[in-house]
Amino acid sequence: MINKKHADLNDAVAGIEDGSLILIGGFGEVGNPTELVHALIDQGATDLTIVNNNAGTGEVGLAALLKAGRVRKIICSYPRTVDPHVFNELYRANRIELEVVPQGTLAEKIRAGGSGIGGFFTRTTTGTPLAEGKETREYEGETYVLEDPIKADYALVKCFTADRVGNLTYYKTARNFGPIMCMAATTTIVQCQHYVEAGGIDPEHVITPGIFVDRIAVVAQPMLESQLIARGVSYTEGDQTKGIAL
Amino acid sequence: MTGTPEKKVGLSRNQMAWCAAQDIPDGSMVNLGIGMPEKVAEYLPADRDVFYHSENGILGFGPSPAEDSIDLELINAGKKPITEIAGTSYFHHADSFAMIRGGHIDICFLGAMQIAENGDLANWSTGAADAIPGVGGAMDLAVGAKSVVVLTDHVTKKGEPKLVERCTYPLTGEKCINRIYSNLAIIDVDANAFVVQALAPGVTLERVTELTAGQVRAGDNLHTIECPEL
Numbered sequence: 001m002i003n004k005k006h007a008d009l010n011d012a013v014a015g016i017e018d019g020s021l022i023l024i025g026g027f028g029e030v031g032n033p034t035e036l037v038h039a040l041i042d043q044g045a046t047d048l049t050i051v052n053n054n055a056g057t058g059e060v061g062l063a064a065l066l067k068a069g070r071v072r073k074i075i076c077s078y079p080r081t082v083d084p085h086v087f088n089e090l091y092r093a094n095r096i097e098l099e100v101v102p103q104g105t106l107a108e109k110i111r112a113g114g115s116g117i118g119g120f121f122t123r124t125t126t127g128t129p130l131a132e133g134k135e136t137r138e139y140e141g142e143t144y145v146l147e148d149p150i151k152a153d154y155a156l157v158k159c160f161t162a163d164r165v166g167n168l169t170y171y172k173t174a175r176n177f178g179p180i181m182c183m184a185a186t187t188t189i190v191q192c193q194h195y196v197e198a199g200g201i202d203p204e205h206v207i208t209p210g211i212f213v214d215r216i217a218v219v220a221q222p223m224l225e226s227q228l229i230a231r232g233v234s235y236t237e238g239d240q241t242k243g244i245a246l
Numbered sequence: 247m248t249g250t251p252e253k254k255v256g257l258s259r260n261q262m263a264w265c266a267a268q269d270i271p272d273g274s275m276v277n278l279g280i281g282m283p284e285k286v287a288e289y290l291p292a293d294r295d296v297f298y299h300s301e302n303g304i305l306g307f308g309p310s311p312a313e314d315s316i317d318l319e320l321i322n323a324g325k326k327p328i329t330e331i332a333g334t335s336y337f338h339h340a341d342s343f344a345m346i347r348g349g350h351i352d353i354c355f356l357g358a359m360q361i362a363e364n365g366d367l368a369n370w371s372t373g374a375a376d377a378i379p380g381v382g383g384a385m386d387l388a389v390g391a392k393s394v395v396v397l398t399d400h401v402t403k404k405g406e407p408k409l410v411e412r413c414t415y416p417l418t419g420e421k422c423i424n425r426i427y428s429n430l431a432i433i434d435v436d437a438n439a440f441v442v443q444a445l446a447p448g449v450t451l452e453r454v455t456e457l458t459a460g461q462v463r464a465g466d467n468l469h470t471i472e473c474p475e476l
Contacts, residue, residue: 027302027303027321027339028302028321028325029318029325030302030318030319030321030325031319053339076380077380077381077382077383078380078381078382079378079379079380080378080380082325088378091378092376098378098379100379100380100381101381102381102382102383102384102385102386103301103339103343103381103382103383103386104301104343104346104347104383104385104386104390105385105386106339107338107339107340107342107343108340108343108347110339110340111340122347123347123389123390124347124385124386124389124390125385126389126419126420127366127417127419127420128385128416128417128418128419128420129371129373129416129417130381130385170336171319172304172317172319172320172336173300173302173303173304173319173320173321173336174319175303175336175337175338176302176303176338176339177338177339178338179338179340180338180339180340207338224318224319226318227318
C-alpha cells in the first residue's frame with residue numbers, strides 16, 4: 001500500500017547525498033520548509049547547490065544551512081532579505097557561488113524541469129547583462145532568450161495538508177514555489193501541518209497531485225522564520241527540536 | 247533669492263502616488279512594485295474596481311490588517327502583511343509569472359535608477375563591483391506588463407538626472423517604459439523623447455528640461471497637475 005508518511009523529519013531527509021541539487025520552497029519568510037532544512041543540517045549532506053527565491057534570513061532555515069558551510073552554490077532571484085548577513089558574509093569572502101535568475105524565469109525553469117521541457121525562450125533579460133552568452137531567437141519581431149530547465153535531485157517543500165498518497169494543499173501565500181518544486185525533483189520531500197488519510201482532501205481541492213510527492217513528514221506546529229528570528233533563534237546542528245520547541 | 251529657505255519644489259511622494267492612482271482605469275489588473283509604488287493603492291478613487299497582483303502568488307488583496315489580525319503567511323512581494331478581499335485568488339509562482347510574462351497584467355508600477363529616452367529601464371544594479379546583485383521580478387514585469395509605469399524622483403539624491411539619453415547602469419529591460427510620474431512632471435516615453443504631459447504646480451517645462459539628460463518635448467495638451475495637499 002502506498003504510504004509516503006515517514007516517521008519523523010530525520011527519516012524524511014535520510015540519504016540525501018553530498019553534491020545534491022536541492023529546491024527549497026519559500027518566498028522571504030513565508031512558505032519555507034524550515035524544519036526540513038534543519039533536519040537536512042543534522043543529516044549532514046554538504047557541497048549542495050540550492051535553489052530558492054532568496055538566500056536565507058537571520059540564522060535559521062536556509063541561512064543556517066549556509067552558515068553550517070553546506071552550500072557551494074545558490075541559485076536565486078533576490079539574495080537580499082530583511083536580514084541576509086549570513087549570505088552576505090559568505091559571498092564577500094568568496095565562499096559561495098551566486099547565480100541570479102529573474103524570478104519568473106526561475107519559476108519557469110523549475111516548471112519546465114518538472115514537465116519534460118528541454119528549454120524555453122523568453123523575452124525576460126533581453127538586452128540585459130543576464131542574457132549575455134545565451135542563445136536568442138526572434139518571434140514576432142522581438143528577441144527571446146533561451147533558458148534551460150532546472151531538474152533537481154531533491155525538493156524540500158512546506159504544505160498545509162497532505163494525505164497518505166501525497167496529495168497536497170497549501171496555505172495562502174505560503175504556496176509560492178511549492179507546487180512547481182514538487183514537480184521538478186527526483187525525490188520530493190514535504191512537511192505538512194495536517195496529515196489525513198487518502199480521501200481526506202476533496203479531489204477538487206488538491207493543488208499538488210500525489211504523483212509529484214515522495215516523502216511526507218508531519219510538523220503539526222511549524223514555526224515561521226520570522227517568529228524564530230524574533231525569538232533570537234540561531235539554528236545549529238543537532239538541536240533536535242528543529243526550532244519547534246516553544 | 248528671497249532669503250527664505252527654498253521650499254521643496256514639485257510633488258510630494260504622496261502626491262506622486264495620488265496622481266498615478268487617478269490614472270488607473272476601472273477594472274485594471276495592477277502590479278505594485280516595492281516601495282513608493284505601494285502607496286498608489288492608498289489613493290485609488292473609490293469608483294474604481296482594481297485588482298492588485300503580487301508576484302508571490304495572490305491576485306486581489308486589500309491593505310495591511312490591524313496589528314491583532316495579521317496573518318504572517320499572507321504577504322505581498324514587499325513581504326508586508328496584506329488581507330484577502332472578495333474575489334482573492336492564490337496560485338503558484340509559475341502561474342503568477344504567466345500572468346506577468348503572458349501579458350495579462352494591465353499596469354505595473356516600478357521604481358527606477360535610470361530611464362532612457364527610448365524607454366530603457368535600469369533599476370536593479372549599479373554594476374558596482376562590490377554590489378551583491380539581485381533582480382527579483384523586475385525584468386519579468388518590464389517585458390510582460392501591458393503598461394510599465396515608473397514612480398521616481400526626477401533626479402538622484404545627488405541631483406543627477408535619472409531621465410537620461412542612454413542608461414549607464416545595467417538594463418532591467420529594453421524600451422519598456424510607457425510613463426513616468428516624477429516629482430516634477432507626468433511624462434510619456436514616446437520612441438525617442440520624454441514627452442511632458444503635465445507639470446507639477448510651480449514647475450516649468452524649462453526646469454524639467456534642465457533636470458533631464460535626454461530629449462524633452464511638450465505634449466499636445468501640456469497642463470498643470472491639479473492635486474490635493476498630501
